[in-house]
Amino acid sequence: MTSPRPEPRHRARFAIVVFGVPALLGLVALVLALVWLPELPDPVAVHWGTDGVNGYGPAWVTILLIPVLGIGLPALLGLIALTSAGTRLPPVSARWTGAFVPALSTFLVVLATGTLAVQRGLSDAHDAGGIGGVALVGGVAAVAVGVIAWFALPADPLPxxxxxxxxxxxxxxxxxxxxxxxxxxxxxxxxxxxxxxSPPLVVWLIIAVALVPVVVFLIVPEAWSAMIVTAVILVIALCLLxxxxxxxxxxxxxxxxxxxxxxxxxxxxxxxxxxxxxxxxxxxxxxxxxxxxxxxxxxxxxxxxxxxxxxxxxxxxxxxxxxxxxxxxxxxxxxxxxxx
The missing domain is CATH 2.30.29.30 (Pleckstrin-homology domain (PH domain)/Phosphotyrosine-binding domain (PTB))
Structure with a gap:
């Protein structure tokens, strides 16, 4: 039994939410980071511990994370969804993907950009405060974007x-x-x-998802539970692939x-x-x-x-x-x- 192709407006809306929103967020964040570059200390703080900053590096490392994690990773997830679904975009799957991808992009972009924002105007990155507030803002923003994306996508039920x-x-x-x-x-x-x-594409997807908590841990070592999440993801994947x-x-x-x-x-x-x-x-x-x-x-x-x-x-x-x-x-x- 064959199915009709999804309505053009459904495809267009899915593409805007899954690809357009992360791209826009990533580009805005990248521009801000480049504008702030002259105001940042050299080197910048790239790692925080329980007592504050304990790791330093060139500013380009954090700036590079913005397009890679904020645009590249969400684009990979969206492409995998489209590749698997072929020309079909089932409403349930499309809405879950459409909500998760921009939410993930929002969190990663806010986290990377926020770590630079707290260092603007400092002569020494050691004086930067904690970034717990940045992570909180990123989490709240991610939830908000995910909810908006969910309701922005078609809600037609499956036949x-x-x-x-x-x-x-x-x-x-x-x-x-x-x-x-x-x-x-x-x-x-x-x-x-x-x-x-599972095909290699799915394996790479799991690896990409597992790397997200690793990045969070590298930036915010207090979030050691992120490594537990990675371990759980990998163990489950090995059992189910x-x-x-x-x-x-x-x-x-x-x-x-x-x-x-x-x-x-x-x-x-x-x-x-x-x-x-x-x-x-x-x-x-x-x-x-x-x-x-x-x-x-x-x-x-x-x-x-x-x-x-x-x-x-x-x-x-x-x-x-x-x-x-x-x-x-x-x-x-x-x-x-x-x-x-």
Whole structure:
């Protein structure tokens, strides 16, 4: 089932919010920093500890962070969203992305620019005060921009899931079809297994997000909890980026390559098996373990083919995997044989 292209005004508004707002904020901050340059001490303070300034460096280091983190990182996040969604901009995904990207840009720009503002007119950067107030202002501004962006983007709901497949009618190519069965003869056994991993683009996205708290810690070492956030992000990412999917006499078994988490659907719990085409953002709002349209639980690593299993209790599990059609066909055959 195909979907209509998003209205031009939706695409234009998404582009303005996701790319235009961070670019404008970054350019204004960059101009301010360059104008302030003659008023800044040499070197400037680049690192604060519990007792004040404890690290120094050339002013260009902080100035360079403004376009890199304030414009470059948000642009990367926006491009990843558009690349994954193709020509579709589902309202839910677009609004989350549109709210997060300018909010992140606002916080980083205010933080970088604020550390320079508190040093204007000083002959010695050691005399600069703390920047806790700068971080607070950045946080409040980020929340405000994120809320405004959320309401500025279209709020049209996604179309209702198709009754037969559970796929969103608004997600192109997501319609599923019942899988044919691979029949086994008496005494025959068979198993199918595949490893499904996230594409490099998603890996780089996770690395980029993990670097944000590192930058915050480097500028404000009191925020040591930021490093804990980075560690948590990386551990979770390692658990969710790659999975082994197995179909055998046990049923469907999905296990992260690190061993946990594990999902299992026994043969006697399976009501139907379908092959589907999965669009991570359009149907699940992203990658990893996600709750998608129609109440489906998804283990989503990439855009492409997947196996959808409907349990006898009505719950559905979707897992993306290469050669999903073969896995689904064998699972259907094993389920039918178990019922015979």
């Amino acid at each position: 209702a899931p198709d009754a037969a497949t559970g796929a969103s009618a608004g997600a192109a190519g997501s319609a599923g079809s019942s899988s044919p069965a691979i029949r086994l003869g008496p005494g025959e056994r068979a198993a199918w297994t595949a490893v499904t991993s 790659s999975w082994r999917v197995t179909v055998d006499a046990r049923g469907l078994h999905v296990r992260a390559l690190l061993g946990v988490p594990v999902f299992h659907v026994a043969l006697d719990e399976i009501a139907a098996v379908r092959t589907v085409q999965v669009d991570p953002l359009a149907e699940f709002g992203g990658w990893g373990i996600r709750l998608g349209t129609g109440g489906r639980l998804g283990i989503v690593t990439r855009r492409g083919p997947g196996i959808e299993v409907e349990r006898t209790n009505g719950r559905r599990l979707v897992v993306t995997a290469p050669d999903a059609a073969t896995g689904a066909a064998l699972l259907t055959g094993l389920r039918d044989a178990a019922r015979a």
